Amino acid sequence: MVAVKSPLSSSTEDYLKTIYAFTEWQDAPITPSQLAARLGVANSSVSEMVRKLKDQGLVDHRPYGAVHLTAEGRSVALTMVRRHRLLETFLVTELGYSWDEVHVEAERIEHAVSDLFVERLAAKLGDPQRDPHGDPIPTADGVVPLVDARLLSELDPGHEGTITRISDENPDMLRYLAAEQIALDTQLTVVRRKPFGGPLVVRISQGDTARDFDVPDEVADAVWIHNDHPHPGCTAVRA
Structure with a gap:
């Protein structure tokens, strides 16, 4: 994956992950209003953050248009998606969580764990290709095992x-x-x-x-x- 030049905030990582997840199972790009609805924040907050993400080279966006990840933004998004889905898998298979409980729990944990922890977790789980809901788990080098469905x-x-x-x-x-x-x-x-x-x-x-x-x-x-x-x-x- 593309290396990010400086550490990003948890909020930035959440935005990029949400933009990626919106288009993973369908082709239409996400709009700022859809992004606001998914994150539960005001449209004005999204507009400000999208401007910051564009300045950082993480998204492409034109006024009144959809938001698209750049190569660097997609790399960060995939890193966070990998963390989130590995944690969901761990919570279900190792800690006995039900599949309806793990999303919020993984959201709380994913920003706190290190890359080393994530890779050891993946090895412990046998490098699974999907999470408990069937979403693909990106590999460490950015390969997404997509299913034709x-x-x-x-x-x-x-x-x-x-x-x-x-x-x-x-x-x-x-x-x-x-x-x-x-x-x-x-x-x-x-x-x-x-x-x-x-x-x-x-x-x-x-x-x-x-x-x-x-x-x-x-x-x-x-x-x-x-x-x-x-x-x-x-x-x-x-x-």
Whole structure:
């Protein structure tokens, strides 16, 4: 990854990580207002920070336009994303956290740990490629193991696949899915859309049993499906 010339503030790192995460699973760049909403800050605060990030060579931005990471900004973002997702994985696999608890906890820890700690943590975990929600964990040299996947809401009846990623933005949704025994690597088939704006119906395959499940639209817009099952394949993409 590109070396940053001077230490950055936690706030700067959070901005860069958020800009990166917004575009990781879709192509549209983030706007300052979307950035403000995601960070829970005022638009004026975002405008000031974006100006600072541009002055530091970390983002590209024109007035009233979207915000784009530069190569240096992307490098910092990937470093923080790696930290965050390794910590989430550690909290679940080693400390018994549930997947709906780890995002906020990792946010508290990620700025305090050293690079040495992060690399030893990765080695301890066996250098995992994804976190508990299916988000890819960048390698230390900036390679992102992306999975070819599509949103469940975009799939047609008859499509079969495996859940490869579930958005962690809504902890209540994660708890709901856990209660319904729906998680990463769950195999499913899209059956149909119920009429009059009804939910999407999928058939969940678990071992020798199968059951139909009505998927609320909010869930269908937060679940990504890979069409090779039972296990997703990865394509390494260098940052």
